[in-house]
Amino acid sequence: MIELRNVSKSFGGKEILRDLSLSTPKGKTTAIVGPSGTGKSVTLKHIVGLLRPDSGQVLCFGTDMATAPEHELYAVRRRFGMLFQDGALFDSMxxxxxxxxxxxxxxxxxxxxxxxxxxxxxxxxxxxxxxxxxxxxxxxxxxxxxxxxxxxxxxxPEVVLFDEPNSGLDPITSDEIDELIGKMKVELGITFIIISHDIVGTINVADHIAMLYGGDLIAFEPTDKFVRLDHPIVKKFLKRNLILPTGPNEVARLPSVE
Ligand SMILES: Nc1ncnc2c1ncn2[C@@H]1O[C@H](COP(=O)(O)OP(=O)(O)OP(=O)(O)O)[C@@H](O)[C@H]1O
Ligand SMILES: [Mg+2]
Missing domain, CATH: 1.10.238 (Recoverin; domain 1)
Incomplete structure (x- = not known):
């Protein structure tokens, strides 16, 4: 339904995405994780056609967002729901x-x-x-x-893109949002693509996890497999997030990670 094929993107000579290929399964929740500045939001912007790749294809419902004319982008965007990091609500309304x-x-x-x-x-x-x-x-x-x-x-929409659902929330409220995402996936059949720093929430809500690091997709696995990957950067990422002060119960809920 959404597929990135060999997408590369540079800004001012700096390569942000390098030959990125990724396809998100329908009706499932895919999380894109990785350190700050690694191109997660840039990836999301390619999916909705707000950015065009230097090379490669971005296929959304069969339309290549890399080359489609503006009116076609508009038609595809209608099939997406977007949730920005800060909520972007109009306070005058x-x-x-x-x-x-x-x-x-x-x-x-x-x-x-x-x-x-x-x-x-x-x-x-x-x-x-x-x-x-x-x-x-x-x-x-x-x-x-x-x-x-x-x-x-x-x-x-068929697909909802959610940039940092848990940012700025306490763990309990964060869990409530995650539960809501899980419920909507089941009841409304919505495909979610979530960008997250919060590995604890991500593990609870995602069916698949993609990890970006330094312009590369270093892992893309079902969640249960991801948390057991023998990959030094994935392990470091999981470990680092584990020791964040989210409280002992948050850590205890995680599948064991050595
Ligand atoms: N329109 C743009 N023009 C120039 N550089 C950009 C543009 N958009 C993003 N970048 C750069 O691309 C890199 C990746 O940015 P991106 O916003 O995707 O990071 P991120 O992984 O979402 O990080 P964070 O977790 O902090 O939100 C950053 O170095 C950023 O400065
Ligand atoms: Mg971002």
Whole structure:
């Protein structure tokens, strides 16, 4: 459904992605992990056609985002839900209006009543049905993420791209977001592509993990296999994240990693 084939990308002579090939399984959650500055967000931007590769193909639902004209990119983007790191909510609008925003732009055929019903349905899906008229400034960090998630699924996309779902959240709220992702995958059949620093959350939510490091894809495995990989950088990454002060229970939940 989404496949990167031999994608390379440089900025100012610096190679960020080197011959990257990756395909994400339908109906599953794929996490892209790796250290800061390694090209995770750049990869996501290639998938939605916000960046074009120097060489290689980016196939989304059969369209090559590397070469497709702008109007085709637009049609493909409608099939994606995007959740940016900071939630990117409009603080001048109510929660309901924030979620309705994509509908107004991409589904002008809907009536105001239909829109309201759709927004309420998605608010319910994220457990915030009583927040339709709330201001975004009254929300907690976790609630903002939920609203972002409701907005990302309001067009009923096949694929949701989520950049750092757990950033800035405490472990309990973080777990709630992960549970929500798991539930949506099962109930709505959504394919998730998640970018994450948080290996603990990633292990709980991802079916497959891809690790980028220095421009290369150094591992792409089902999660249970990934955590047992005998790869020095993967091991270091797992270990380093394990010792983050997320509390003893967070660490204890992990499959054993030597
Ligand atoms: N439009 C751009 N122009 C120039 N350089 C860019 C551009 N976008 C990204 N870069 C560079 O590419 C590298 C990878 O950036 P990217 O945002 O993908 O990192 P990341 O893996 O998402 O990191 P983080 O975990 O910190 O979010 C960085 O060195 C960044 O400065
Ligand atoms: Mg990033």
């Amino acid at each position: 109510s929660v309901g209006d924030n979620i309705a925003f994509p509908l107004i732009h991409h589904a002008p055929e809907m009536t105001a009543k239909q829109r309201r019903e759709r927004v309420l349905e998605k608010l319910k899906a994220v457990g915030l049905e009583d927040k339709y008229d709330a201001t975004t400034s009254s929300l907690s960090g976790g609630q903002r993420k939920r609203v972002g998630l409701a907005r990302a699924i309001v067009m009923e």
